[in-house]
Amino acid sequence: MGDRAQVGLTAAEALALSTPADIRRANQQIKYALPSRLQAGSVRFVTNAGPVSRATRHFVNLEFIGFSAAVARPGTPAQAALELTKQGRLRFECSCEHFRYVLRFVATAGGWVAGRPEHGMPKLTNPTLDGACCKHIARVMTDLQMSVALRQRVAAMIEAERARVDRPGGKATPRAVTLRQAEAERVVPTNARRIAVPRVAKLPPPASAADLRAAIATYRGKTDPTSVAIARALNALLKGSAP
């Protein structure tokens, strides 16, 4: 599949596209997502890892696609932050293996990957290309929609960027808002919020019809079981995507 324009997903869409298993694991296992660094429209979160993970924590990177527009628009930083966190389109990635081996390809095809694009199809791990959020990202998306404290940090990032742009010359490096551990812990609720999958009126297609047709063409004529399974999955996606 070719690179598409990066369209992103809202937090609500990302949760709605996620599998019930990933949402359940997020509720049971992922207790916090600390926003550790905010800079020029990107936020880095540190989350705890699940019980069977070899890692002790994971890192989620989130990019607000509309950040420059939010900086330029009239209104207070708080108003701009409210719009960005609730309705803003996002790109995202996580350091966990589930995202790396299963979801990065889907995010690349769908146009919401942050960081490295992945063009290798997850043949056996995710032949139907389901999902959007791993359990760590699901926790981040929920905080993004509901946490007042997180929204205040996003407002601070907007304020810092407005001050930078207004400065004569305006070329200083974007200022990073970093949170010390104690401050980050205050941002995080004592009891993790229940992650609920919001209703989304109309989900974006996971990939464009043109992309899917191009991908299907590369599997045409192949008869090995893996290629047949991939072609079948792509055809199923095509039926559900935009004309």
Ligand SMILES: [Zn+2]
């Ligand atoms: Zn993850």
